[in-house]
Amino acid sequence: MPPRSDNILLELQDINKSFRTKHIQTNALKNIFLKINKGDFLAITGPSGGGKSTLLSVLSLLDKPDSGAYLYQNKPLGNLSFDQMAAFRNRKFGIIFQAYNLVGDLTVSQNIALPLKYSTSIPKQNWTKLVSNALHSVDLMPRAHHYPAQLSGGQQQRASIARALVTSPSVIFADEPTGNLDSENKNQIISLFRKLNEEGITICMVTHDLEIAEQCRRQLVIRDGALFD
Ligand SMILES: Nc1ncnc2c1ncn2[C@@H]1O[C@H](COP(=O)(O)OP(=O)(O)OP(=O)(O)O)[C@@H](O)[C@H]1O
Ligand SMILES: [Mg+2]
Numbered sequence: 001m002p003p004r005s006d007n008i009l010l011e012l013q014d015i016n017k018s019f020r021t022k023h024i025q026t027n028a029l030k031n032i033f034l035k036i037n038k039g040d041f042l043a044i045t046g047p048s049g050g051g052k053s054t055l056l057s058v059l060s061l062l063d064k065p066d067s068g069a070y071l072y073q074n075k076p077l078g079n080l081s082f083d084q085m086a087a088f089r090n091r092k093f094g095i096i097f098q099a100y101n102l103v104g105d106l107t108v109s110q111n112i113a114l115p116l117k118y119s120t121s122i123p124k125q126n127w128t129k130l131v132s133n134a135l136h137s138v139d140l141m142p143r144a145h146h147y148p149a150q151l152s153g154g155q156q157q158r159a160s161i162a163r164a165l166v167t168s169p170s171v172i173f174a175d176e177p178t179g180n181l182d183s184e185n186k187n188q189i190i191s192l193f194r195k196l197n198e199e200g201i202t203i204c205m206v207t208h209d210l211e212i213a214e215q216c217r218r219q220l221v222i223r224d225g226a227l228f229d
Contacts, residue, residue, distance in 0.1 A: 005074055009170065009202055010036040010059065015068030017054060028054040029065065030225040036171075041197045042204045043216035051225045052206040053175055059204060060095050060173040061085040090118050094164025098176035100156040102148040102163075109135065109144045112163045119167060134162035138192060154185030161192060171202040178212055190215050 015032040018025055028051045036042060036059075044052050057063035058070070061080070070077050072092070080088065089095070094115075102111045112131045116122055122130070135141050138158040148156055157177060164172055172193070178186040190212060197203050205216065213219050221228045 007037050008035050008074060009038045009040075009072070011069075011071040011074070012059070013069040013071065015058060015065045015070070017058060017063075017065045027225050029058065032068070032225075032227050034059075034220070034227060034229075036202060036204060038170075038202060039197070039200060040202050040204070041193070041217040042202075043213035043219045044204070044206045044222060045208060045210065045213045045219060046222040048208070051222045052208075054225075055222055055227070056173055056175050056204070056206050060093055060171075061089045062095070086118075087120070090115060090167065091121065092170050094161075094167065094169035094172045096157070096160050096164050096172065096174040096177050098179040100148070100153075100160045100180075102156055102160055104148055107145050107147055108140060108151070108159045108162075111148070111159060112166050115163060115167050122167065130166050134166040137165060137196075138162045152185075153180055154182075154188060157181060157185070157189055158192070161189070165196070169201065171204060172196065174203070174205040176206055176208070178207065178209060186212065 012032050012034040015029055016027070017029040018027045032055065044055060046052055054063070058065050064085075077088070103114070106114075109131050112134050113127055116127045116130060132141070135144055138161050140155060140158050140162060143151060143155060143159070148159065151159065178189050181189065186209075193203050193205070194215070207213050
């Protein structure tokens with residue numbers, strides 16, 4: 001049954017993106033059509049160089065396509081500037097990377113508070129509570145005042161998830177979130193995603209790990225820039 005239009009959170013229509021260097025043009029995304037529903041738990045898989053990270057960057061408004069339409073809740077976002085994209089991302093999305101991307105000279109709490117500092121809508125008096133809720137939801141309260149280098153890989157990834165959660169995003173985008181983790185930590189991250197998804201957050205994850213992808217509710221494959229549902 002096709003999804004009801006009021007259930008579609010995000011939609012790509014005929015998206016194309018290529019990269020040109022001096023000697024080569026790569027068509028990284030070719031005529032991509034994709035609908036992500038509210039509450040989806042989606043894995044994007046495919047071979048290295050297939051276009052996974054490029055697709056996630058376009059979906060999460062980190063990068064712009066060359067052509068095609070991007071709709072959020074059935075409304076085309078139009079031609080946003082990079083500043084407007086950043087503001088939209090800050091309000092609606094949480095983004096997680098394989099390499100965690102925590103700031104080394106800030107504590108876990110300070111890292112988690114960063115998106116709040118860029119937010120224009122969350123009052124400062126709520127920050128402490130929001131950071132502590134986010135820490136709690138990833139089970140990292142005892143590590144609040146540690147620095148990233150003092151944490152294990154799994155703990156660093158949980159801190160980066162808390163940072164993504166602190167603004168109560170509608171969607172979490174994650175690029176290979178378990179790529180640097182052993183199987184125990186991988187499972188912990190996936191359980192955490194499952195819990196967040198049950199609480200209503202839409203999750204869209206890139207992974208080349210098929211065991212991980214199988215635990216997601218929906219799987220897409222992107223190969224040579226073409227998406228297969
Ligand atoms: N900034 C860039 N400049 C030039 N080419 C790029 C750029 N970013 C990506 N590409 C090319 O676009 C294609 C898709 O890259 P992408 O990073 O999306 O692949 P991927 O599926 O995420 O691969 P991996 O599993 O290795 O992370 C590749 O051929 C890559 O070389
Ligand atoms: Mg990639």
